[in-house]
Amino acid sequence: MTASELPRTVAVIGTGVIGNGWIARALAAGCRVNAFDPDTTAAARTRAFVARAWPALERLGLAEGADPAALTFVDSLDAAVEGAELIQENVPERLALKHDVLRQLDAVAAPGVVIGSSTSGIKPSDLQSACTREPGRVVVAHPFNPVYLLPLVELVGGEHTPPRVVERARAHYAALGMRPLVVRREIEGHVADRLMEALWREALHLVNDGVATTEEIDAAVVYGAGLRWSLMGTFLTFHLAGGEGGMRHMLHQFGPALKLPWTKLEAPELTEALIDKVADGCEHQAAGRSVAELETRRDAFLTELLALTQKYWPEAEGLEGRI
Numbered sequence: 001m002t003a004s005e006l007p008r009t010v011a012v013i014g015t016g017v018i019g020n021g022w023i024a025r026a027l028a029a030g031c032r033v034n035a036f037d038p039d040t041t042a043a044a045r046t047r048a049f050v051a052r053a054w055p056a057l058e059r060l061g062l063a064e065g066a067d068p069a070a071l072t073f074v075d076s077l078d079a080a081v082e083g084a085e086l087i088q089e090n091v092p093e094r095l096a097l098k099h100d101v102l103r104q105l106d107a108v109a110a111p112g113v114v115i116g117s118s119t120s121g122i123k124p125s126d127l128q129s130a131c132t133r134e135p136g137r138v139v140v141a142h143p144f145n146p147v148y149l150l151p152l153v154e155l156v157g158g159e160h161t162p163p164r165v166v167e168r169a170r171a172h173y174a175a176l177g178m179r180p181l182v183v184r185r186e187i188e189g190h191v192a193d194r195l196m197e198a199l200w201r202e203a204l205h206l207v208n209d210g211v212a213t214t215e216e217i218d219a220a221v222v223y224g225a226g227l228r229w230s231l232m233g234t235f236l237t238f239h240l241a242g243g244e245g246g247m248r249h250m251l252h253q254f255g256p257a258l259k260l261p262w263t264k265l266e267a268p269e270l271t272e273a274l275i276d277k278v279a280d281g282c283e284h285q286a287a288g289r290s291v292a293e294l295e296t297r298r299d300a301f302l303t304e305l306l307a308l309t310q311k312y313w314p315e316a317e318g319l320e321g322r323i
């Protein structure tokens with residue numbers, strides 16, 4: 001990472017699951033962080049979160065001078081953007097709230113500073129419509145949980161976004177140790193959530209129809225497709241499934257099955273019965289282990305998995321220098 005691309009100060013707005021993940025990542029990269037969240041318990045929660053995440057970040061390699069104490073909680077958006085070279089918005093996924101916060105941020109942020117929104121599904125143009133000063137600098141910068149370990153960030157510019165803003169955003173997030181994926185066209189759900197939602201809908205149908213339990217469905221991913229996906233994704237994995245003939249053979253052989261009505265596509269109705277079945281299934285799988293305990297185990301696994309990815313796919317962009 002180069003000093004000029006790394007934002008020296010990052011403003012993190014909204015410090016729930018995702019905001020905290022951004023904070024831990026930015027601190028590990030050696031940035032200062034100004035955080036704002038109206039919840040009076042937020043600062044204590046964030047500091048505990050960063051302390052839990054820090055061992056995994058140490059294993060990945062901290063930047064020189066990285067310091068968990070470089071975090072300041074402030075009590076207004078104005079104070080949060082003071083001196084910030086990158087602003088990350090992570091308030092709940094409600095358009096009216098995002099509009100309110102982004103409009104205020106755009107009004108007080110220094111000219112040219114990129115405002116990234118973590119939104120999982122909203123299009124950047126729909127976010128920009130609330131801003132009057134520099135709407136083009138509001139881009140989607142969609143990360144994945146846990147943000148401090150997973151490198152992917154989807155970057156999506158809206159109708160007002162000039163290419164130089166996307167370039168600046170790309171440089172900032174790469175300097176934060178991420179693998180930016182610039183999405184060519186804005187659509188709801190961007191790219192990755194479109195894919196995850198498709199799997200998620202089918203998984204809920206399988207539980208709802210009594211075909212499999214949550215545990216069985218997770219086993220189907222963990223011991224099969226998931227292992228392959230973590231190295232090669234969907235397309236290259238299927239390329240290998242075609243044998244010597246690669247993807248072309250694979251499509252000729254299995255292509256017709258795509259027309260069979262295997263998948264339902266529409267989400268099932270989230271009835272109380274389905275919610276109980278899914279939530280009880282997850283409690284059973286957790287077997288009394290707390291979310292924090294499971295997070296620690298996941299983090300240890302992910303740091304080793306990232307090292308493995310780089311070992312077997314050394315050209316993997318965005319992982320250089322982190323492991």
Ligand SMILES: NC(=O)c1ccc[n+]([C@@H]2O[C@H](COP(=O)([O-])OP(=O)(O)OC[C@H]3O[C@@H](n4cnc5c(N)ncnc54)[C@H](O)[C@@H]3O)[C@@H](O)[C@H]2O)c1
Pocket residue numbers: 013014015016017018019036037038039042089090091092093101118119120121142143144145
């Ligand atoms: N949870 C995920 O797995 C995930 C993954 C990628 C992206 N996202 C996106 O990240 C964003 C945040 O999601 P989350 O899961 O962290 O939600 P969350 O509910 O855990 O956290 C939201 C935080 O925003 C704070 N907040 C509420 N109003 C605010 C305001 N006016 N100003 C500043 N802070 C305010 C809340 O107090 C809370 O701490 C959403 O847009 C979501 O779509 C979530």
